[in-house]
Amino acid sequence: MPDMLRIWMRHESRRNERRAALVPEDARKLIASGVHLTVEESPQRVFSAHAYADGGCAIAPQGSWASHCPATDVILGLKELPAEPTNLMHQHLFFGHAYKGQPEAPRLLRRFQAGGGTLLDLEQLLDAEGHRIAAFGYWAGYAGATLAVLQYRGELTAPLASSSSTELRRRLAPGRRGSGVTAVVIGADGRSGHGACDALRTAGIEPTCWGSDDTRDLDRDALLAHDILVNTVGSRRPVPPFLTKADLDNERRRLSVIADVTCDVGSDLDTLPVHDHITDWDNPVERLREGPRPLDIIAIDNLPSLVPAEASRAFSADLWPLLLSLREGSEVWDRCRGAFRHAVASLGRRG
Incomplete structure (x- = not known):
């Protein structure tokens, strides 16, 4: 991880997904704490790109992460990734739903395996007792x-x-x-x-x-x-x-x-x-x-x-302080990485 934490929040490809993992007011707090934040334009997101730009975010075209996002950036989203690229090289944060035996989980995990990337599944943001600490x-x-x-x-x-x-x-x-x-x-x-x-x-x-x-x-x-x-x-x-x-x-x-x-x-x-x-x-x-x-x-x-505005504000309030700890590392993110490594290893054993 570079000295400066760089986060790229992508557009959600699902047409009825209007939420945002970070709302403009919390994006502003991250930037004030030394985080570089890029936000993709999105015609459906409940918060406008202008609201993020006013808070100091860089604005990128919709869906441009796959071709223009630096390899060191952390890509933040909520729901499923688009089908391309098939090989995922970045560190991704979103709800992957990949660790409970879901039918589509092996396909997703193999995309990370092929590209050398990492899934930090937001569903795995848990405290030491296994309780969710950021959730909708x-x-x-x-x-x-x-x-x-x-x-x-x-x-x-x-x-x-x-x-x-x-x-x-x-x-x-x-x-x-x-x-x-x-x-x-x-x-x-x-x-x-x-x-x-x-x-x-x-x-x-x-x-x-x-x-x-x-x-x-x-x-x-x-x-x-x-x-x-x-x-x-x-x-x-x-x-x-x-x-x-x-x-x-x-x-x-x-x-x-x-x-x-x-x-x-x-x-x-x-x-x-x-x-x-x-x-x-x-x-x-x-x-x-x-x-x-x-x-x-x-x-x-x-x-x-x-209820995209209310839901986003509640989730973002939980998430943004945790994102700050991505730079130094924490037990929360270590558990996420451990869950991903275990799932990929299990995938290999299943052939």
Whole structure:
């Protein structure tokens, strides 16, 4: 790493990803601390390039990191990389989702292996006890629960569009189908769980809050007796599933909407293996069961982008102090590098 820490924040290639890993006010703080920061132009980012330039950032054309970013720069993003270049030589920070057995993980890791680069997965920003120290969790839970409530009421329309927390609260205001609705939040004591519970209460629904003690010996009949299920549990080891496909055919099932905020679809750690693909902004809902007792699932993997400004500010506030320690190194980043090295080594053993 050079004496001056150089960070290049890229444009997000996913068309509905409007968040930013760093917001302009926190970019300004990094620059004041001696960091050189380049920000790519992005027509969809909720914050303008002018706002970053006013804070002292260098501005680069959209997508130019692949051809113009110096090899010593750290490339910062949020969601998946574009398909090119196939060989990744830089040090990249983004949510790679590559360490839980996801189907696309080997392809991504081989790109780093081929180019000699490093993935510092933002999902691995953990303290010594394994707790996330920078995450979008609250707004993921809030948005996921909001969509579940709207779907239950018959008010969810597609395609989805990003909004603000004020607008979500307005749409959540208790409606005609609010009386007597029951909802359970699994993982209610975490960031995402808190967000989900806040959204449900805004909708006039007092949630049943389940933590680890409740899932250790899970009562599936009690779970199925709720109208709405919001799953916010991100397990780091295999656990018995909360629901299986067979449970969906239980004659006593009342459950009609699932919001799988965790969205570990296809992973060995998936706690809701009742569907096999994520949903998206164009098609946010998948019908799992038809008939007189229909059951729908929402499994969108960038929920916080529904409230991009609020979600970005919360995440950036957690992230920017950690970025300063990239220059000298820290236990947090050492754990990220260790997770990457382990994953690449495991990839080699699998052939």
